[in-house]
Amino acid sequence: VLQTIDLCKSYGSGETKVEALKNVSISINQGEFAAVIGPSGSGKSTLLHMLGGVDRPSSGKVFVDGVDLYTLNENDLALFRRRKVGFVFQFYNLIPVLTALENISLPLLLDNKKIEQEYLDELLSLLDLHDRSHHLPSELSGGQQQRVAIGRALAYKPAIILADEPTGNLDRKNSSEIIKLLRFSVQKYQQTLVVITHDQGIASLADRVIAIEDGAVVSNEVTK
Amino acid sequence: VLQTIDLCKSYGSGETKVEALKNVSISINQGEFAAVIGPSGSGKSTLLHMLGGVDRPSSGKVFVDGVDLYTLNENDLALFRRRKVGFVFQFYNLIPVLTALENISLPLLLDNKKIEQEYLDELLSLLDLHDRSHHLPSELSGGQQQRVAIGRALAYKPAIILADEPTGNLDRKNSSEIIKLLRFSVQKYQQTLVVITHDQGIASLADRVIAIEDGAVVSNEVTK
Numbered sequence A, B: 001v002l003q004t005i006d007l008c009k010s011y012g013s014g015e016t017k018v019e020a021l022k023n024v025s026i027s028i029n030q031g032e033f034a035a036v037i038g039p040s041g042s043g044k045s046t047l048l049h050m051l052g053g054v055d056r057p058s059s060g061k062v063f064v065d066g067v068d069l070y071t072l073n074e075n076d077l078a079l080f081r082r083r084k085v086g087f088v089f090q091f092y093n094l095i096p097v098l099t100a101l102e103n104i105s106l107p108l109l110l111d112n113k114k115i116e117q118e119y120l121d122e123l124l125s126l127l128d129l130h131d132r133s134h135h136l137p138s139e140l141s142g143g144q145q146q147r148v149a150i151g152r153a154l155a156y157k158p159a160i161i162l163a164d165e166p167t168g169n170l171d172r173k174n175s176s177e178i179i180k181l182l183r184f185s186v187q188k189y190q191q192t193l194v195v196i197t198h199d200q201g202i203a204s205l206a207d208r209v210i211a212i213e214d215g216a217v218v219s220n221e222v223t224k
């Protein structure tokens, strides 16, 4: 369902030119939970942005369900991002003037979709955010903001969930609750999940582990 | 050197009123490495903001080297923050239009202080940022931005270092390098270090571990 062929991405030019991804060719199957691991600065977030249609590659191809993503026009790419992909960014990117509940509902609001109140209530309690749903991001702790970002990625029940360090700011108990929620959602709604993590415990739960160093894939193992 | 007496902090009013800290009385000695642990939303960042003069308490006292911090006027409080405290915020708060090197030098630039080139070079290599020193925050990975934030906190060789999850976005290798650097700096320059962390490994290195739940201190143990 997700495939890259000789994917390259470089940033800047001259003195600050950086080759973030070098000929990355991977494929992730429908319904799989894939973990992406690697040192800081190795290209993990860059890869996730390419898979999610957030940033254009320098060269190479990205296929999602057989569609060559970067041949789509801006409009279709935006629709793909909104309807097919739930993204948890490494730094959340919550909208500061919207409450926790509004941030979570945003993908649905943008598409004039009806909000399934029951599902949203379920998400709020699984994320332990019921008593913070009317708070703005600036009125939430770091971990609470991270959980709002996860809620927003799940709200639309997207086919693909891309999560960049979804438990980086969470304690052990919250971390395992979040991973349980992601795996539960993936099984219940037949989704495909890609998670960047530094946490060995989380990587060990994945069906596939992709290791990246200095922009290149150094291993891609199916674990189960 | 750091002491709080019946420290309380509440946010908001009416429906969203939250008591983030409830009568917190702790003391941390000169040269100590104290770890603060607790679940997400328990009040850790709030406590660190009170210790660092970043946000005023609702009631109670904070003493730093015998000075009653919140009796100082705004000017003196700002000087205290700039000269005495190195702060690593949970979300970095780097200045987007300044390069990595400029962000690190900022506390010195603000005070018209001469920059010790040798010390800065040492910091850049210990933080593995030499080849990223001219990048803007938006041209850095998550972990690289975190390391810039740590460099900025150390640049002034402040008496007190307050770090909020300084390794949350770092892999195992980078995390242990950072903690090694912080402990090395604390010993070399006789500093006092307070670190919020979810990482048991880091907490086990501390001289003192303070556990917080729901705004209250539940334990405060000297481990060495």
Ligand SMILES: Nc1ncnc2c1ncn2[C@@H]1O[C@H](COP(=O)(O)OP(=O)(O)OP(=O)(O)O)[C@@H](O)[C@H]1O
Binding pocket: A132, A135, A138, A139, A140, A141, A142, A143, A144, A169, A170, A171, B011, B012, B016, B018, B019, B020, B038, B039, B040, B041, B042, B043, B044, B045, B046, B047, B090
């Ligand atoms: N400006 C604010 N308005 C209302 N509530 C707030 C505000 N800032 C923080 N809070 C609340 O105060 C409590 C403590 O927040 P704090 O940021 O200190 O938690 P924390 O222990 O650092 O959590 P984390 O590990 O998730 O970063 C949280 O429940 C949070 O929702």
Ligand SMILES: Nc1ncnc2c1ncn2[C@@H]1O[C@H](COP(=O)(O)OP(=O)(O)OP(=O)(O)O)[C@@H](O)[C@H]1O
Binding pocket: A011, A012, A016, A018, A019, A020, A038, A039, A040, A041, A042, A043, A044, A045, A046, A047, A090, B132, B135, B138, B139, B140, B141, B142, B143, B144, B169, B170, B171
């Ligand atoms: N806009 C940019 N301009 C220049 N270089 C960039 C830019 N964005 C990222 N980089 C560089 O590309 C490399 C890969 O960055 P990326 O964010 O993908 O790393 P990462 O594996 O997610 O790291 P981390 O674990 O620290 O988040 C890094 O070395 C970074 O400095």
Ligand SMILES: [Mg+2]
Binding pocket: A044, A045, A046, A090, A164, B141, B142, B143
């Ligand atoms: Mg990253």
Ligand SMILES: [Mg+2]
Binding pocket: A141, A142, A143, B044, B045, B046, B090, B164
């Ligand atoms: Mg916090």
